[in-house]
Amino acid sequence: MQCSKKALQKFVGVAALLGASSVHADYALNFPEPASPLTEEIYDLHMLTAKMALYIMIVVTAIIIYSLVKFRKSEGYVADQKFHEGTFGRFGWILVPVIVLGIDMTIAGPGMQTLNHVEDYSEPDMTVKVVGSQWKWTYEYLDDDLRIVSSLKKLEPDDELYLRDVDNPLVLPINKRVRFLHTATDVLHAWWVPEIVYKKDSIPGYINETWTIIEREGTYRGQCAENCGTGHAYMPIVVKAVSQEKYDVWLAEQKQASAAAAAEAASDKTWSKAELMSRGEELYNKNCAACHQANGAGIPGVFPGLVGSPIATGSVEGHLDIVVKGKAGSAMAAWGTQLNDLEIAAIVTFERNSWGNDTGDIVQPAAAKAAR
Numbered sequence: 001m002q003c004s005k006k007a008l009q010k011f012v013g014v015a016a017l018l019g020a021s022s023v024h025a026d027y028a029l030n031f032p033e034p035a036s037p038l039t040e041e042i043y044d045l046h047m048l049t050a051k052m053a054l055y056i057m058i059v060v061t062a063i064i065i066y067s068l069v070k071f072r073k074s075e076g077y078v079a080d081q082k083f084h085e086g087t088f089g090r091f092g093w094i095l096v097p098v099i100v101l102g103i104d105m106t107i108a109g110p111g112m113q114t115l116n117h118v119e120d121y122s123e124p125d126m127t128v129k130v131v132g133s134q135w136k137w138t139y140e141y142l143d144d145d146l147r148i149v150s151s152l153k154k155l156e157p158d159d160e161l162y163l164r165d166v167d168n169p170l171v172l173p174i175n176k177r178v179r180f181l182h183t184a185t186d187v188l189h190a191w192w193v194p195e196i197v198y199k200k201d202s203i204p205g206y207i208n209e210t211w212t213i214i215e216r217e218g219t220y221r222g223q224c225a226e227n228c229g230t231g232h233a234y235m236p237i238v239v240k241a242v243s244q245e246k247y248d249v250w251l252a253e254q255k256q257a258s259a260a261a262a263a264e265a266a267s268d269k270t271w272s273k274a275e276l277m278s279r280g281e282e283l284y285n286k287n288c289a290a291c292h293q294a295n296g297a298g299i300p301g302v303f304p305g306l307v308g309s310p311i312a313t314g315s316v317e318g319h320l321d322i323v324v325k326g327k328a329g330s331a332m333a334a335w336g337t338q339l340n341d342l343e344i345a346a347i348v349t350f351e352r353n354s355w356g357n358d359t360g361d362i363v364q365p366a367a368a369k370a371a372r
């Protein structure tokens, strides 16, 4: 009795844990409704194989149940010792593989066709380069000279979109053929949005290609599908598909904003410490806190703390150097390619005057420019 009581306690404990767990998932019986011709084909293929598996299961289960009932020993059934001499016993071993092959061919036909469509690299209407990094996505609109950095939106665990929302979604027009070029800056990632596009790995130094034509306006969500380190769960994907008109308006706004930011960074204004600190804090939390932590303490043994660190409290040049150029062979990226001079100056000023670091240094954009 003692034992089963313990087991019961364990069960109740696990059930309570599961019940209290605040992480939500979309529970549905099937895959999400596809929104592009190719994902629709893939979905149909899935339905075809699932249906065939179901039919086979029904037939096999029926034969097993029938045999168990019909030929049971209590009915006095005696096993047929001459089965292999009958016609079925002789030719059944040919018949069964023929049926199996027939089933395989039925799947292989549409399967081949879908594969051909996956590899159909016709001329696109627009191209987006999708770059995976630990732990965010960067989208480069190659036809429009626009870059968007998309990272996890911090939400409370009880929020419906916890771990599924980003600050800047990828915005795309519907009914246009979009080509995605996939690559990564550090380790393998995979950009996967099941409703609109199939999955291919993002590999540092290589370019992979996928394509889509989104047929319905809407918000489509996905996740990185290649285990890429401790922040793997923190790089969700959000694609917003809108009409061409809305897309054009959005694009014009984005271009204007990025031109304004570039002009601001290039101006030879001297920034005050307060301005740099407030910008720096925001940028630090967005870009650096995933590894170095919001309190600057880092994660011992993995990501160095910046509190009193030799570089963050040493020479300004050394500090700018590692932020601009990164550290080869480590997770520390070269931020010079992702942030402008003003942004780098603000972050470095912030790191040098926060969490008890009190170098008093005010780093101006010109210094960041010189460090490139």
Ligand code: HEC
Residues within 6 Å of the ligand: 134, 135, 284, 287, 288, 289, 290, 291, 292, 302, 303, 304, 305, 306, 309, 310, 311, 312, 319, 322, 323, 327, 330, 331, 332, 333, 335, 347, 348, 351
């Ligand atoms: C993906 C994780 C990651 C992110 C994000 C990241 N870093 Fe780092 N950082 C590292 C690692 C790892 C090192 C240690 C590199 C080495 O020396 O091997 C490091 C080192 C540093 C150092 C030197 C610390 C010392 O004293 O050794 C500074 C300064 C720094 N990072 C600043 C930044 C800034 C600024 C950002 C944001 C713009 C940032 N890091 C974002 C991982 C990260």
Ligand SMILES: [Cu+2]
Residues within 6 Å of the ligand: 132, 133, 188, 189, 190, 224, 225, 226, 227, 228, 232, 235
């Ligand atoms: Cu990833």
